[in-house]
Amino acid sequence: MTTFTTHTLDTAPADAKPILQAALKGYGFLPNLYAAMSEAPAILEGYTTLSGIFDKSNLSATERQIILMTNNRLNGCEYCMAAHTTLSQMAGVNEDTIEALRKGTPIADPKLEALRQLAIAMNEKRGWLSEAQIEAVLAAGYTRQNILEVILGTALKTMSNYTNHIAETDLDAAFVPNHWTDPTT
Structure with a gap:
């Protein structure tokens, strides 16, 4: 096997x-994801830059984590599920929401659940959303921008999960305290 x-x-x-030095300063440790990505500095730069851009979106920290954790779960990324559970906790995401994302079960808040359903459809249908799926998320209060x-x-998440x-x-x-195991493997 290739290592x-x-x-x-x-x-x-x-x-x-x-980039690694900035991560070390920001996190207090060098995340293994960044250490692995550094083999190809372009993907590391792309990932960290895109992450910063995503943080500037019109979505709240909770909404961003819903999108990220939904993709992590669907892509079976055990590393990212544990990492984003920790990041969600640090960002103050509701524990019930985090648990629903880890289990792949509905979120109690209907608007947040509509976003989770959109993230599922986007991942599973690779962007080929139906008009009904688009209208459902718009009706829940999200925008075309969202x-x-x-x-x-x-x-x-494609970049980090695949890496x-x-x-x-x-x-x-x-x-490690937020370890997650993909139940589909």
């Missing part, structure tokens, strides 16, 4: 080092 390197600041390619922002979050799958990224100690 991928989980780089350190010392072993990472030069173009990845400034629909496009779901695509942004889905793209972000974790091929690199078999080890879970960081900070995320």
Whole structure:
């Protein structure tokens, strides 16, 4: 089997080092996802840049985590489910919402559930949404802008989930308390 390197600041390619140093400063540790992505500095830069752009969307922290965690679950990314559970907790996302996202069950808030359903449809149908699916999320109070922002979050998770799958990224100690196992594997 092909193995991928989980780089350190010392072993990472030069173009990845400034991004890794910023991550170390921001998180207090170097996330293994970033260490794996640093093999290709362009994906690391793309992921961190896109993450920053997604944070500027018109969606709340809870809404962004709904999109990210829904994609993590659907893509079976154990690393990202644990990481985003931790990030959701830090952002003050309701524990019942986090638990629903981890289990793939409905969220009690109808508007947030409509967003979760949109994220599911976007992932599973690869963007080929029906008019009824679009109208349902608009009726729940979201906008066309928000629909496009779901695509942004889905793209972000494709980058990290797929990297974790091929690199078999080890879970960081900070995320171990929120370990998640994909029930479909």
